[in-house]
Amino acid sequence: MRRTLVERSLRDVHGRLIRARQELAVLDEQLRTLNDTADDARLRALVSETPVAGSDYADAQRTADAAARARQALAATIDELEHRQDELLLRLGDRN
16 A cells, blocks of 8 residues: 555544543443432432332433444444554554
């Protein structure tokens, strides 16, 4: 691959990596809030022992679980982007 193409690919991957890391920071904050909400709903369900409270807890936990899965997927994407960036840096270094 020509040097200019490697540099262009490197800039692209770097930009995507920055955006993904920013998104991960936001998702981490949302996940903390969702987990807190699910914990509160669980306690309300235990104390009140009503079907509505149990349903609220189940909904809150499903939402938190979905956010956790999204976080795992994003973390995997970041790992892939970091690997790609490392490969491109090696190619760039080999050209020098």
